Amino acid sequence: MPSPQDYMQLALIEAQKAAQIDEIPVGCVIVNPATDEIIAAAHNHNQHSFDTTAHAEILAIRSACDVLQQPRLWDMDIYVTLEPCAMCAAAISFARIRRLYFGAFDEKGGNVVNGTQFFNQKICHHKPEVYGGILQEPCSQILKRFFQAKR
Amino acid sequence: MPSPQDYMQLALIEAQKAAQIDEIPVGCVIVNPATDEIIAAAHNHNQHSFDTTAHAEILAIRSACDVLQQPRLWDMDIYVTLEPCAMCAAAISFARIRRLYFGAFDEKGGNVVNGTQFFNQKICHHKPEVYGGILQEPCSQILKRFFQAKR
Secondary structure, three states, X not given: OOOHHHHHHHHHHHHHXXXXXXXXXXXXXXXXXXXXXXXXXXXXXXOXXXXXXXXXXXXXXXXXXXXXXXXXXXXXXXXXXEOOOHHHHHHXXXXXXXXXXXXXXXXXXXXXXXXXXXXXXXXXXXXOEEEOXXXXXXXXXXXXXXXXXXX | OOOHHHHHHHHHHHHHHHHHOOOOOOEEEEEEOOOOEEEEEEEOOOOOOOOOOOOHHHHHHHHHHHHHOOOOOOOOEEEEEEOOEHHHHHHHHHOOXXXXXXXXXXXXXXXXXXXXXXXXXXXXXXXXXXXXOOOHHHHXXXXXXXXXXXX
C-alpha cells in the first residue's frame, strides 16, 4: 500500500515539471484512498496559461471534479508540495476533501498553519484532516533552487 | 460615463442567468475603467460544470486573463453581486485588480469585510480599493428568493 511519502513523491514530480517550464515549482496530486487511484495531477501554470488562479491545487481540483463528474471530492485526499494559500485552502474546503497532506511550510503566503489558518475560521464550513511537513526537505529545496536561480 | 451601479446591474443580469439554471445567483463583471469596456462576465457555475472552484469571480478572472493574455489584471475593476469568499478574495488579490465593488454582504462566507478580512491580512500582498453595498438590495433579494424557493 503506498505511503503518504509515495504520493508526495508524485506531487514532487509535478513540481519538477513546473520548474522545467519556468513556473514556480509546486505540484499536486489528488488520490482516492479507497482504491489508491490517482484522480488528478497538476502543477503551477500561472504564467503559461495566463491564469492567475492556476495554482497546482486549483488545477488538480478542477481536473478531479471533471474526471469524477461531481462538484465535490468527498473521501479524496490531496497532496501538495507547498502549504496551500488562502485561495487554495478555501477551494480544498469547498471541495470537501478528506485529508490534506503538504510538504513545505509557507510563512509568507500559506494559510493552513500560517496566516489566518483558514480551516480554523468561522467562515470555513469543512475542515480536512491536515498533515504538514511530508517530504518537507525536497519540497522546500526545489523552491529554494528555483528562486536562487532567479536572482 | 457608466456608474458603478450600471456595472453592478450587468453583474445582476449574470446572477439572474445563474438563477435560471438553478445555480446560486451570484454574478460578476470585470471592467477596464480606462475604456469602459467589459472584459469578462460570468456567473456561478459549480453544479453544471462539476467544478467546485467555479464561482462567478474565479470564472470572470480566468476569462479576463484569457482575453487579455496576461496573468495579472492591473488597472481592472471587478463588480460582483455578493461579498467575495476567501477563495475569491485571494484570487482578486493575486490578479492585482484595482477596485472591488460588491453588492450584498455575506456574514456566513464573506471574507472582505466579514470573516478574517483577507485584504487586511499579512499574507495579502495586494489590496484593491473596496466598495461594498452597491445595489445591495436587489443583489441580496435575488439570493433570498433563490434560497426561499429551495425550502
